[in-house]
Amino acid sequence: MLLRQLEYLVALSRERHFARAARSCYVSQPALSEALRKLEEELDVPLVRRGRAYEGLTPEGERIVVWAQRILADRDALKSEVGALRTGLSGRLRIGSVPTASGAVAQLTAPFCAAHPLVTVEVIADLRSDDVLRQVRNFEIDAGVTYLRNGLPDVFRSVRLYEERYVLLTDAADGPERRSTATWAEASRLPLCLLTEAMQGRQVLDEVFAEAGLEPSPRVETDSVAALFAHVRTGRWASIVPHTWLHVFGVPHGMRAVPLAEPTRTVPMGLVVAAREPGSVLARALTDIARTTDVSAVLDRQPGD
Template sequence: MLFRQLEYLVALSRERHFARAAQACHVSQPALSEAVRKLEDELDVPLVLRGRKYEGLTPEGERIVVWAQRILADRDALTSEAGHLRTGLSGRLRIGSVPTASGTVALLTAPFCLAHPLVTVEVIGDLQSTDVLRQLRDFEIDAGITYLHEDLGEQYRTVPLYEERYVLLTDAADAPAHRTAATWAEAARLPLCLLTEAMQGRRVLDEVFTEAGVRPSPRVETDSVATLFAHVRTGRWASVVPHTWLHVFGVPHGMRAVPLVEPARAVPVGLVTVAREPGSVLARALREIAGQTDVAAALERLPED
């Protein structure tokens, strides 16, 4: 059994298409198909449902692909560990984040890259919270930044980073200068641009609106916090955004941002990794940086400060 065969099977499971899986692995489609067939012969179980086109994995294939992901992750962890012992930490760290938290990733990657100059970092900043956990389980990312909740279970390790609060972002002309806060009920009456309902960040907002006894009717929905700022910039919409994004953009000229109250809500956000030993040396190094970095304090400082 070769690592290459396992890589092909994992790619096929991910892409759900022979040609796309072959392209992702930089091989021809016949070569990938033959390697998977040889793996079936060696394991003596059918792995792929074959018809005129790819129809999915067999039940046996679904079980085997989990082992393949685990074996490949352990191989990569072993390679990173050996490199760390030889020349210092190197490789590629993959971080996935929910959109509401993606503006905070730099608070970890900056000290991480300073401490480990041979490591490159890939940040995927537009994942849904369920995608963050799935990609962690499937070893597609090394660490995730997402909302922390009790349902995470023992299979994950968490490092709390900060508590997400919410501000009402409006055109300055629509917000009296003396106002230092706004209620959720007041926000619901405005023409709103919000995150889509598929995003965990939006579901949090809907829970708070419900607690306040109101139901928003957003005219525009998006999966990008930057897009929320862009729409408020036009002067036609207001939005509810995490306070963390003020650390990135400040309060742009021509806009006002005030805390939302009645109720005041804060939701914990943190770094999540898979709880496996010995696990990824890159993930372990990022956890150490996260434990040493006061992200919450940094987020209180706006750019103009």
């Protein structure tokens, strides 16, 4: 059994298409198909459902993909560990984030890159919370930043970074009269643009509205926090955004941002990595940065403060 064969199987599971899997592995489709056939012969089980087109993996194939991901992750961790012993950390750190937390990721990547100049960082900032955990578990990313409010299975370790809280974002001429807070009831009566219902950030808002006996009807939904700001910019909509995004954008000219109260709600956000040992040396290094960086204090300050 060759590691390259396992890479082909993982790529096929991810791409769900022979040609795309072959391109992602920089080989021809016949070469990938032949390598998988040889892997099936060696393991003496069918791995791929074959028809006129790709029809998925067999139950045996799905199980072996899990092992393949573990083996390849251990291979990568070994190479990173050896490289770190010789020349310091190098390679590529992959971080996944839910959209509402993507502004916080920069508070980790900046000190990480300063401490480890040979490492490059890739940030995927449009993942749902379930996708973050799945990709960490499947070794598709090294770490994730997501919600911690429901606890985590034992296969993960986490570092709490900050408490997400919410502000009502409106056109400066609209919204409640000027005061230090606004209520969720007042927000529910405004023409709202919110995150889509599939996003956990939206689910938190829906829970707060439901607890207050409110049923807002957003006219526009999106999976992008930046798009929420863009819609409020038009003057036709209001939105509810995490306070951390005020650190990114400030309060744009012509808008108002008012903390929401009655009730006041916060949700813990944190860094999540796999609990396996020895695990990824890059993930361990990022965890050390997270433990020594006061992300919450930074995000509470707006640019210019």
